[in-house]
Amino acid sequence: MDLLYKIFIDPFMQMGQAPDLLVQTLWEGLVSGVLYALIALGFVLIFKASGVFNFAQGIMVVFAALTLVGLYALLRRWGVAPGDLAAYLALLLTIGVMFVLAVAVERLVLRPLVNQPDIILFMATFGLTYLLIGLGQLVFGGESKVMIAEDLHLPSGSIEVKMLGGFVNFQKIDIAAAVIASVMVAGLAVFFQSTRIGRALRAVADSHRAALSVGISLEQIWIVVWFAAGIVALATGIMWGARSEVSFALEIIALKALPVLILGGFTSIPGAIVGGLIIGIGEKLGEFYWGPLLGSGIESWLAYVIALLFLLYRPQGLFGERIIERI
């Protein structure tokens, strides 16, 4: 009886007793959710274009952030001053590096594997993951770095709003992360839904051969989506790096996009957004109100449980395409 009370009554009592904490939890969930959505979007873009689950998306987040911080340090060593000039120059150069990476992936990984089974392409992204881990460590070292948030003029500090008998703390970097991620998600959604490249992307997703037959350049599309995924990775790396630090542990967070994808569907941009928000808010509420019942620390698996519950009713995800294969 006591357990039922703790599960079904007490958490809601707590929400009523300390509504400021509920608002804070929802805000934290929203920020995490938007960032998860951004990461998931990187996966969705590549999956739509090539039918490949890009296992390397997580390490691309780390690699992009490390490149930015590393190039900034290099520019400062070469005497580029002031700091914000070096920071923006490093940002431009990093975007260039992500473009080179997209071209290299297309030339060296995807092109030789055209028309191979999806599992082969999936395994190739595993290889790419280890290559980027090794390359990142070789060039930038394994130790953590501090994100150059100040030089990029990202806001710091917090706004404390007194409300509901308590206070809610809004970190300015979280507000910026939510805004930037939302703008990027919306921009990419519009770009891929309403432009010529977007239509070409959908054609490539349906069939490589059919797309080739109507004159769509597979190479061009792949470079575009891998570059877009690289930009998404860079934005995620900057935001999450500023909230914490730039380390190889960020790769693990990026894998949080997995339950988001299961929930939202691998092919749906709106699915990535809605899935990200459900997972972000769901895991924060779960950890805060129900976590202590299970000894806390449930956040690491709760997202998967939420995704699995949805899967029971919609195996294709909330917005995913129902795939029927006739044998």
Added chain:
Amino acid sequence: MKLKHLLLGTATLTSMVVTAIPASAAEIYIPLLTYRTGAFAVSGAAIGSGMADYLNMLNERDGGIGGVKLNVEECETGYDTKKGVECYEQVKSKNPIVVNPYSTGITLQIIPKAAVDKIPILSMAYGLSASADGQNFPWIFNPPATYWDGASMFVKYIGGKEGGLDKLKGKKIGLVYLDAPYGKEPIPLLEALAKDYGFELKLYPVPASEAQNQSSLWLNVRRDRPDWIYMQGFGAMNPTAIKEAIKINYPMDHFVGNWWSGGDDDARPAGPQAKGYLSFTFNQTGTNFPIIKEIEKHVVEKGKSLFPKEKIGETFYNRGVLNSIIIAEAIRNAQKISGKKEIDGSDLRRGLETLEISAARLKEIGAEGFASPMKVTCEDHNGHNGAFVTQWDGTKWNKVSDWISPIKEKVNPLIEQASKDYVSANAGWPKRSEPCDKSS
């Protein structure tokens, strides 16, 4: 095609280098299990470099120890227990004189193997607290202090701040810990002390996968408002925890990290607001010690260190140096006891078991005041030495307390009991057959 061949060739060559080079007979083989990659590299790179650089300095300056070269080889574990055990299996055939696992998870896995393989395990201030009992764990050494000593020092410290240990009654104390064997280690001791002193212990586990995503955990802290927080964190978890504590306005001078939560890269990323954060340590920081100057001269200046020059002397780097001081002193001791220059694991076990690094000896090797003197005996493989509290001033750590000794009357009986429990839980645990040497 060329690229394919290049990659294939590199992979083959790498595997040959790792597996085929035997330790030369004229050398003392010291494998270091390190992690310069992964989520914990922020701590691991500094520790690994400190360990390697001191031993390499002895090679460069003195030609090794007692005229025998030291063959120092790193094996990358990524702080992953599975990889660590693989590393152990890989190095054991090369007759190592000691293995440094540098992970509590790895240490717990290889403790049962040590007596069988006759390889001493040095887990300096980490690993299984109960392994301080030399009677049941003759091959395991964990000086200068156990995690239980550390947690008791924390309780003693906050007791002092509150006006006495009796004033802790009714207080709420939080433990923020990495949800792994390392992080969980102080829980039994803190639970026992909570009972004895009447404080309430709140547990806040951080799963490794959420090391950089702790906001909901800190909302729990905000709700519970513990009077003091002790953190048993590591790697990327630490700077994130400090940032989150700042976010909920938790007073930094009531937030105390254990000795693996007080690296420069733990506090620095949080910026000026981390000012006031406290941490225990048992070694000094900085380069203002002759021993560090020697490392700079013989290793760093020659470009033989893997650590950035400007970071030499940071807390975890110097911690690594202290680890190697213990190894080097144990080797000298073992050479003296056994009368052999080329010692093996059994000799080093005897060297470790009779190790005494006095204040005079620390001065002699250029480490005066660098760490507390330590003594290991046949019965006590730890020493239960003290540590002190340092405070982050926004740019560096400053010592803010005297050396604090552990609450031995509470810790030692628990260690004895835990040691007995370990043996009874592991049927067939070998009875100690190794004779005790006289202290050197």
